[in-house]
Amino acid sequence: MRIGVLALQGAVTEHIASIEKTGAQGLPIKRVEELDGVDGLIIPGGESTTIGKLMRKYGFIEAIRAFADQGKPIFGTCAGMIVLAKRIAGDEAGHLELMDITVARNAFGRQRESFECDLEIKGIADPVRAVFIRAPLIEEVGPDIEVLTLYKDEIVTARQGHLLACSFHPELTDDYRLHQYFADMVEDSMTANL
Template sequence: MKIGVLALQGAVAEHLSMMERAGAEAVPVKRTDELADLDGLIIPGGESTTIGKLIRTYGFTEPLRSFSQERRPIFGTCAGLIILAKEIAGQADTHLGLMDIRAARNAFGRQRESFETDLAVKGIDDPIRAVFIRAPLIEQVGEGVEVLATHREDIVAAREEHLLAASFHPELTEDHRLHVYFADMVRQYRA
């Protein structure tokens, strides 16, 4: 099982390490041709406007949409969630527009309002540690989207078939269970 981490900006090394711990071969992805032999892909946190611009600059938009059309799993964390969203609150444009969610950018405030908390996630036995840094939230989900986690009534993790999104940074903790969850999604795709 080979999982890529889109290596244009953000916490790439941390996601690579977590996926290795989750039992996958993990590789950084800097060129579109590297998508061909992947079973799954992570779009990491960072700055969504910058990542979106780099996706367009390096010609990733259509290859990533094709990757998703093939039902290959994609996991977006923090800014990656915004990249996946079909709608972004207060913006006319989206990035990839793949997941039937409306994302709100910086919903938990600025950098100084960043926080950590224990979070119950559907499908994972015990709460996981979640790191929120200028995090988005999911304001609305479409019919086929399953809410996996909430924080104070706000949706912070969701899944739609082969797409997984989290408002927080699971890669910045010692807990790799959300990466194991994603690896299981990839195994199901391969089967």
């Protein structure tokens, strides 16, 4: 099983390290054609506007939409969640517009308001350590969205079929169980597509 990490910006090596702890192979994705060689894709944190611009410049918007249309799982973390969202609060245009959520950018404040906490995530037995850095949150969800985590009554992890999104940075801790959850999604999709 090969899981790609979009390598335009963000903590790419940390995501790859977490993927490899699950037993899957992690690969940086720098060119559109490299998507053909992976079974799942992680869109990491960074700055969503910059990631969106780089995705447009290098042809990733249509390529990742086509990847999603094949039923291949995609996991967006922090800014990656914003990139996946159909809607961004404040009427800003979405990027991939794949996941039926409305997200608010920097909902938890600026860099100095960054924090860590333990979160209960549906489908994972014990609390997961989460690092929030200028984190977005999910303000609204469509009917097909499964909410996996609330933090202070705000949605911070959600799933829609083969799409997964979280507000925080799971790659910045030693806890790789959310990556394992995603790897299981990828494995399930590979089995379903046999």
